[in-house]
Amino acid sequence: MDLAAAGVDALRAAIAPATAAYALAALGLNLQFGYAGLLNLGHAGFMAVGAYGLATTVAVFGGGFWLGVAVGLAAAAAFGLLLGMPTVRLRADYLAITTIAASEILRFVLRSGWAQPWTGGVYGLQRFAEEFYALNPFATSNNYAIGPVVVDARTLWLMVVGWALVAAAAVLLVLLLRSPWGRVLSSVRQDEDLARSLGKNVFAYKLQALVIGGVLGGVAGILLAVDQQNVNPDNYGSVVTFFVYTIVILGGAGRAMAPVTGAVVFWLVISATDSVLRQAVDSGTVSWSWFGPQQVGVARFVLVGLALMLIVVFRPQGLFTWRRRVRT
Amino acid sequence: MSGVTTAEPVVALALSGVRRSFGGVRAVDVGQMHIPDGKLTALIGPNGAGKTTLFNIVTGFERADAGRWSFYGRDITGMDSWRVARAGLVRTFQLTRVLAEMTVLDNLRLAAAGQRGERLSLALWPAAWRKQERANQERAEALLERFRLADKRHHPAAQLSGGQRRLLEVARALMTQPRMLLLDEPLAGVNPALREDVMAHLVALRDDGLTILFIEHDMDAVMGISDHVICLATGTPIAAGTPAQVAATPAVIDAYLGVSTSAPSGARTAAPSGAPAAAASRASTQVATRPQAPAGGPDGDPVLSADGLVSGYNSDRPILQGVSAHVGPGEIVAIIGANGAGKSTLLKAVAGAIPATAGTVRLGQRDVTKLAMHQRVALGLGYVPQSRNVFPSLTVEENLRMGIYLRPREWQRSRDRVLAMFPALRDRLATPAGALSGGQRQSLALARALMPVPTVLLLDEPSAGLSPVAQEEAFEHVCAAAQSGVSVLIVEQNARQCLAISHRGYVLEQGRVALTGTGADLLADPRVVELYLGSTHQRPPENRADRLAPPLHS
16 A cells, blocks of 8 residues: 555645635634534535635626626625524524525525526536636646645646735734624634623624624635636535534634634545545455445544544544633 | 713613513512622522522523613613623623533633634634634633632643532633623532632622622622622512611511511510511510420420431432431420521431432331432321422322322312311312412421321421411421421421420531521520621620531530
8 A cells, every 4th residue: 555645645645725615714714613613514515605705796697707806705705604604693503593494495405406697507607717717827847745745836826826815814813803893703602692791782793693604714715716717616516514513622612723724624524535445446455245345435534523522522622722712 | 871970880781570470389489689899789688588489580491470670771671691791791600500521611712702712603714713722821811810829720620629610600601701690509518618709709899899789698708798789589579778777677587587576576576676676586486385395295206217317419428417306206306407507308308309428317116318309208207398399280189099090999078188287178179289389288298297197297498488377287287297296397487486386496507407406496596697697697705606606506
């Protein structure tokens, strides 16, 4: 078995643009879930809104790429307001139900026949990222080595932009959470009634957290769409939301930088198990009749699910946080 | 109040016609209530009098069914809780609420009003709020000095003791620079040393010009420090005035100890109106209504016994501090005592709803200390909690069926037996329990507990929140249950009526048995009145000495 190859695959996944996108989505969800205590199970919906805002503007209406980005972000913010106004007053479990329903409704609308002129229906939309790739400063004829990982110029360009966005979002969030605004948000999660008794408008803070987190989800959706150069409704199913939750919990909910490490570790592990399992199947090390190449993709998620359960049971504060949050 | 003249005191908080009911129970029904400006006003009243509900309504945490209320002339009826706080009316909670994950200092800094940095648009520009933050911090540090919490300022608030949490709550409320404070039991769970401290702080704040309204059960504190006292009973103010005036009002004593309604009416009117003497003389008339001594006699082996029971909700601060009590066959045993003395906690620990950290609970000869509640029930224990003791969405019949869920074959027989005891339920078998009045709910809860014929029944305040007639009915039902051979351990706020039907009673004070004796003895004992209304309650000086006498342990 070629463990070195598996290691390189894992490393490639860990620094891939998609990982940066998931890190952004997780930063947003961490603000909502980890700091404001909002159990938003519709994060994939925010990502879809961002991605379709861009893709529809460019591929259907012929707008520019940057206009598309602006539309995508505005749409994510609007989705947050629309979803939040009636629901953030609800108890956590009802909020979870309504957000997951909203994101699924959105997905079915996007893939419906009558929306096809604007969303491409089940075929999705393509060709909306040319303008972005045209700005690529790296020579397209070359490949670039980052340690042992070799990537092409387009990937490198998106990688740089993606991780720069992650860094910028993380810095902004840390500053925000250290401000008095962050202090109020933390009090809202710990004891809403107490925050109200001190004159804090709890509703406004929850709504703000939902919208900011949602816009970060929108940025993540745009980044993923640009990476895949394709938007498709089924790329934004609820499983995406649960991946983002796994990342947040892996890193440690309520820690500002944890989603970034969580995203890296999540994709590193997914890719490494995939690579190892695939090699095991190919080389005949594993030769059970029921376990073939088709099962590899599923098996790695089974393993990730198991790992998540173990983390939640044994390290609820996250894998990479050592300081326990004080609880009463 | 538009017609305020210089002679009249300024009214800080005015309520008129405020009403609120839960199900069939009237929680708050205040015609007119005025809280004076710049005074330390105490709101007292027995359990379930609606004190906290009134706080919740005024501060926007609960809605009212009717009525209006205003704060310094400004109508704040139905205003959102956070807007009420911004208007300068700031409340604390009965159970201390601290932001455990934040430091003590941050708990205070959070509370400051009008912070620019709390606006999302400015949060990322520290230049816009740094100066204000520094000023707030100075104010916070000064408050922490004043409340002797300064050395804890960088500790997470979770590390504070119960008393320190109370101090932090008051300091945090002050940080908002309120015009008026509503404190919900500021002394609950505070140890005696800090108690004096908190009281001194309240007086000092009043002297600084702050208006304070506080709910309190510690009558020594209420009588000692407040300028003005309002007593609520079943949601309605029954007395208001200086501490001495209120303490001397017979209606207040009746509210705490229960009206002796079952006494012959001649005896009541003949009783002198001087409070403790009246209490004692009324008490003596009760003996006639006492049930006959149980068949097995008090010397029979106890069906239930607790020995050195230590329990509570937080293992560091147990509520029960070694309580021993027993119930003989066919006996009605009363547990009385002021609010917070540990009465309900004792029942919960005996029932197995909360674990005991030390001591034992025996059902007959069997040690059940380690058993779960449902196992104790299977061994013959019945438990009727204080509230939420029926399934509101189920019909009366379904509720009864739940009582004998495990023995379906006995359903028909048990149903007929219990309905014979509670004929009023027969007409309502198909009514959802949620539509019943408070008294009917209590009947239903009791009936359900009697379905499987328990050997011992634990009743937590079966008369709480009921009208006088319904209260009397509830006690009659308890007597009927005892006559059917079930032993009863009953916790009651209505001490007089409860002792009148009880063979024996225990008086709890701060988690310990302070007094015990037969129902008649306790009824006549002036110390019982004192435990409820505090030692400043007016009494002849020559009787002071018996306060120092050792309690009558059995």
